[in-house]
Amino acid sequence: MPSITVYSKDYCPYCTAAKALLEKKGVSFDLIDVGKDPEQLSAMLDRSNGRRTVPQIFIDDIHVGGFDDLSALDRNGELDQLLTH
Numbered sequence: 001m002p003s004i005t006v007y008s009k010d011y012c013p014y015c016t017a018a019k020a021l022l023e024k025k026g027v028s029f030d031l032i033d034v035g036k037d038p039e040q041l042s043a044m045l046d047r048s049n050g051r052r053t054v055p056q057i058f059i060d061d062i063h064v065g066g067f068d069d070l071s072a073l074d075r076n077g078e079l080d081q082l083l084t085h
Contacts, residue, residue, distance in 0.1 A: 002083060004029035007044040007056040011035075014067040015055040021070060027083055059083070 004022065006029050008015035022029050034041040034054060048056045048063055057064040059082045064070050073079040 001027065002060045002085060004083075005032060005058045006030070007032050007034050007040070007048075007054055009033060009035035009054050012054050018055045018057060018067040018070055021067075021074060025074075025079070025083060060085075 004027060006015070006018060006022070008019070008031055010033060019029075019031070032040050032044070034044050044054075044056050045052065047058060051065070053066055055066055057066065057070055062082065064073065064082075070079065073082065
């Protein structure tokens with residue numbers, strides 16, 4: 001099972017949608033709230049090459065991107081491949 005990290009904020013509807021999609025897939029993930037922790041925001045910016053929007057999603061060391069990117073991977077059948085490698 002890959003390691004999944006979701007950088008998020010409480011009031012973000014895209015974050016909620018990303019978490020729901022991952023939960024639907026039956027995978028566990030680490031949720032990091034960057035709205036409450038400036039150090040974690042800095043870590044997210046480093047990992048995402050400066051992308052400031054949330055969510056920012058990582059599967060192992062692969063930067064998936066945001067919810068739109070995650071959803072596109074799911075529609076193309078590529079998300080299941082990433083989740084089972």
